[in-house]
Amino acid sequence: MLTVNVAVLLAVIIVVRLRRRTEARSRSDEKLTVLIVLVFGILVAPTAFGLAVLDVVSQLAAGITDSNR
Known part of the structure; x- marks a missing residue:
């Protein structure tokens, strides 16, 4: 699927940019x-x-919300 390949490329670009x-x-x-x-x-x-x-x-957010009650 083309969307996943572009997403993987963008993930690599993000990691490289954030390491600077x-x-x-x-x-x-x-x-x-x-x-x-x-x-x-x-x-x-x-x-x-x-x-x-x-x-x-979503599960994490629901758990945090329930623990505050």
Whole structure:
């Protein structure tokens, strides 16, 4: 599936960009990283992996909400 291949490529780009030193980033560089992460999220969300992550996060959020009562 093409969506997963593009998502994997974006994940690699995100890891490489985030490994750089914080001081070396400009504001436009940070905006580009945020844009890449948003596109990655949109591509991963409808996949089986994205749905599994959503399920885990939903259960975690429900558990935290229930523990506060």
